[in-house]
Amino acid sequence: MDCGEGVQFQSLRFGLNIQKLDYIFVSHLHGDHVFGLIGLISTLSMWDRRKKLKIYSPHGLKKTIDAQLDYNKAPLNYELDFVELDTTESHKIIDNDHFEVVTVPLEHGIACMGYVVKEKPRPRNLIKEYLHEGMKISHIRTLKRGEDVVDHVGKVIYKNEDFTLPESPIYSYAYLSDTKYLETVVPIIEGVSVLYHEATFLEEHRSRADTTYHSTVMDAAMIAKLAKVDKLIIGHFSSRYESLEKFIEEGERNFEAIELAFDGKKIVLRAQ
Ligand SMILES: [Zn+2]
Ligand SMILES: [Zn+2]
Incomplete structure (x- = not known):
């Protein structure tokens, strides 16, 4: 989900095999969410990828990637399949035997959407x-x-x-980045096991959150509470904050099961 600048370096560092990727889900076209994509696409080709890579995004991504590939004059070994979607409505974009993926319209001053991945029930x-x-x-x-x-x-x-x-537990994950406080997401993400929600600001910078279409940690925690999720993970913190302790402190006022995201963090989900 999203593809920031550090994606290749951090995947190597944490032992993730990027060749296994089948899908990339892009929330919006701001640089911090897509600047790693062209590098990743090129590396996969250099490493002799052959299988298709499907990329979901708002409109406009294909044009920017195609332009960069054209200037490169290095054709890819594999096919890119872009699926560009209208972000004002929720769409079910994947529905197979194992999982489904649904988009979540967000408001960020630019076309933007989140994604919910839900596992399908498995036989006993x-x-x-x-x-x-x-x-x-x-x-x-x-x-x-x-x-x-x-x-x-x-x-x-x-x-x-x-x-x-007993059948193995079924998990679901909602990824919401970036957005202003938006209660219309609640019915779409209701009851997920894990919600990732951006929390760029603390309350003291609420007006900044409003003008930049971002959320405060209390906004994120309120969405988690209204949607009755099991766990909230917050991230996308503004670099103005030296310490992140206050994010937990403020978030807990609205929702207790809250954790900070950082690169490489592993979160183990267990059956309820
Ligand atoms: Zn953004
Ligand atoms: Zn961002």
Whole structure:
């Protein structure tokens, strides 16, 4: 999600394999969100990427990337597939067996959108050692669906919980950067496991937040509260602040489960 200047360096530093990327989701065309993209695209080609890379963004990104590639005179080894979207409405842009992705209209003085990724429910996990030859395929399918196997008079033959483990938890992630305080996002991101929300300013600079279409940490925390998310991660801090402690202090007034983002931070999600 987004592609700032440091993306290649930090991916190497934290051992992420950029060749595995299938999708890039760009929120808007301000430099701090896209200046790493042309470098990343070129490196992938130099490293002999062959598979297509799909890039979602507001209108205008393809033109800027194509212009840079034209001047480079170094054709790519792989295909770029740009999907440029209207940012005033929410769109479901990916829907496969494993996850779906929905866009979130934002207000930032320039076309801008966030993204929500939701895992799809997975079938229950069968305990293979407990299955035996007397079971029919149809019995196993029934158990996998989470149902008991019953005979023709409705008597339970195999009780589901004896043969399956609870399904793995389903997680969801909403990424909202950059935006002014905007309650219209709430129904779209409601109940996500993790919300990343920009929090550029503290309350003392609220007027600056208003004029630059950014949020304060209390704005971000209020959105987290209204949307009843499990966890809020904040970032995109203005460089004017030497210490970030006050961000947690102010944010906690509206929402307790709040954490600061920094490069390389790992957050482990656990079942509720
Ligand atoms: Zn911006
Ligand atoms: Zn920004």
